[in-house]
Amino acid sequence: MLRLSKKADYGLIAMKHLALLPKASSCSTREIAEHYDIPAELLAKVLQRLARQGLLVSHQGKRGGYRLALPSTVISVADVIQAIDGPVMVTACSDEVADCDQYSKCSVRDPLWRIKDRIVSALSACTIFEMATDTISDAIFPAAVAKRPTAATLASTADQ
Amino acid sequence: MLRLSKKADYGLIAMKHLALLPKASSCSTREIAEHYDIPAELLAKVLQRLARQGLLVSHQGKRGGYRLALPSTVISVADVIQAIDGPVMVTACSDEVADCDQYSKCSVRDPLWRIKDRIVSALSACTIFEMATDTISDAIFPAAVAKRPTAATLASTADQ
DNA sequence: AGAAATAGGACCGCCCGAGTCCTATTTTAT
DNA sequence: ATAAAATAGGACTCGGGCGGTCCTATTTCT
Numbered sequence: 001m002l003r004l005s006k007k008a009d010y011g012l013i014a015m016k017h018l019a020l021l022p023k024a025s026s027c028s029t030r031e032i033a034e035h036y037d038i039p040a041e042l043l044a045k046v047l048q049r050l051a052r053q054g055l056l057v058s059h060q061g062k063r064g065g066y067r068l069a070l071p072s073t074v075i076s077v078a079d080v081i082q083a084i085d086g087p088v089m090v091t092a093c094s095d096e097v098a099d100c101d102q103y104s105k106c107s108v109r110d111p112l113w114r115i116k117d118r119i120v121s122a123l124s125a126c127t128i129f130e131m132a133t134d135t136i137s138d139a140i141f142p143a144a145v146a147k148r149p150t151a152a153t154l155a156s157t158a159d160q
Numbered sequence: 161m162l163r164l165s166k167k168a169d170y171g172l173i174a175m176k177h178l179a180l181l182p183k184a185s186s187c188s189t190r191e192i193a194e195h196y197d198i199p200a201e202l203l204a205k206v207l208q209r210l211a212r213q214g215l216l217v218s219h220q221g222k223r224g225g226y227r228l229a230l231p232s233t234v235i236s237v238a239d240v241i242q243a244i245d246g247p248v249m250v251t252a253c254s255d256e257v258a259d260c261d262q263y264s265k266c267s268v269r270d271p272l273w274r275i276k277d278r279i280v281s282a283l284s285a286c287t288i289f290e291m292a293t294d295t296i297s298d299a300i301f302p303a304a305v306a307k308r309p310t311a312a313t314l315a316s317t318a319d320q
Numbered sequence: 321a322g323a324a325a326t327a328g329g330a331c332c333g334c335c336c337g338a339g340t341c342c343t344a345t346t347t348t349a350t
Numbered sequence: 351a352t353a354a355a356a357t358a359g360g361a362c363t364c365g366g367g368c369g370g371t372c373c374t375a376t377t378t379c380t
Contacts, residue, residue, distance in 0.1 A: 001245035002162055002279065004272070006369060009251065012268045028325065036265050042370060048327060062324040077275060085161035091169065105196050108172045111291040112164070113374025115283065116235060119162065124277040131271040151215055151230055151239040166338060188356065208358060219329055221347020222355040 004081065010038050011046045011084045014076065014133065018056070019072035019132040026059060026067035046084055053083035072132060080121035088123070090116040170198050171206045171244045172291065178216070179232035186219060186227035206244055213243035227242065231290060238283035248283070250276040284314065291301040 004012075014032050021027060029047055033040035047066050053059040053077055056066045068075070082088060091112050093100040100106070130136045174192050181187060189207055203205035211218040214275050215235055216226045228235070242248060250277075251272045253260040260266070290296045 001165055001168065001241065002248050002250065003252065004250050005161055006252075008161065008266065012168075012272070013266070016267055016271075024183070032327080036267070037262050037372060041372080043290075044326075045328080049170050051326090058326060059374075059378090062322095063379060064377080065323045066326090081161065088162050090162065090164050092163065102197050106173070107176055107196070108169065108291065111176075111286075111294065111296050112169075114296040115286055115329045118282040118285075122282055123275065125278075126271075126275055129267065134271065136271050136274040151235040190356080199339060201341080204357075204358080211357090219347085220345075220357045221355095223348060224346080224356045226357090258356060 006083055007046050008081045008084050010043050011050060011080050012128075013038070014043065014047060014074065014150075015050070015055070015068070015072075015128045016065075016132045017079050018049035018066065018068050020065070021129045024067060026057075026065035028065040050080065050083050053079075054081055057081060068128075071126050076124045077126045077127045077128070077131065078120055080128070081123060088116060088120050090119065110131075154156070165245055167202070167206050167239045168244050169208060170196075170203050171240050173198070173214070174203065174207060174226075175210070175228070175232075175235065175240050175288045176292045178226065178228050179288045181227070184214070184227060186217075186225035188225040191206055191225075198308075210240065210243050213239075215239060228288075233287050234288040235288045236284045237286045237288070237291065238280055241283060248276060248280050250279065 003031060008021055017035070018027060029044045030040055032038070033043045034046075047056060047058075050056045051066065051069075055069055057069045058064070058066050076089070078089055091100075091109060093103055093106065104111075126136055161258055173196055177192055177195070178187060189204045190200055192198070192207075193203045207218075208242060210216045211226060211229075215229055217229045218224070218226050238248070251260075251269060253263055253266065253269060263269075
């Protein structure tokens, strides 16, 4: 549940790979695909989309390839995911569009919308640079949350 | 992308519904299903799982139903989602199990694992009570993140 | 001219989520 | 006692979307 698409996975792998190259150097789809055992043609589509969204700069022709369009410190994980898969949606029904039949009776749309914002925040808070250098801090919440007893804990004592 | 399953949706709707009932009163599957236009038999399975995980207390027989097993202030959204769909997984490959063939070459597993922890934190930070009373605060990050220019912004100026 | 790369449309198979069906079992109301 | 109404849960089906492939341009370097 809540899993990333394979495309998003591949996109992040590629972005990290490009971030670790010497400044402003580029790399072809095939190189990356072979390096990580990713279907080349699928990765191609992913990189094309990242280029269309302005996160990568493409260079056609022989000796062509891709390079980061921006410093890796400025590109967030959220940027990559959204460039590939479109806007993050926790719920089926989008902002205003009542595309799910239970729209009128749905009581959790607004709360879930706020939770979605939190998730996007979490994804936006992490840059490709941090991914590449493995400098992602684990915790984002101060203390209160971690301290609060989980239902799982309480339930196990109450249950059975 | 990153969407919740329908079951998780239904589970949250039901939990919120039960949280809004007078203290310790219960409600049948059918009542909830009809109220929100949810397929009753599907909702039944969801509630059964929530009961098995100790988040709900079930009462069989005529006039039976479900009620919260714990105060709504103690049950988090993460609890509900995980009770229904199992552990939140952002990546295909789990903690130690190398169930994806690219395990050895995967360079983003660890970073994504930390991101997953952040998402779980975000979900754990929100209780059913907050959902029911619509008291979820929007922002969880102080300032730094919001201020940082997004790649989208920068790209749009750089692009085309 | 040809090789190697990006650009992108069209297609396909299959897995899994969503939903249904069916059969217990338990409890309560009549 | 019997029927009704509820939970418990296994088995099954169906359809859409994701992951992947194929094919055809087009660009650019050698």
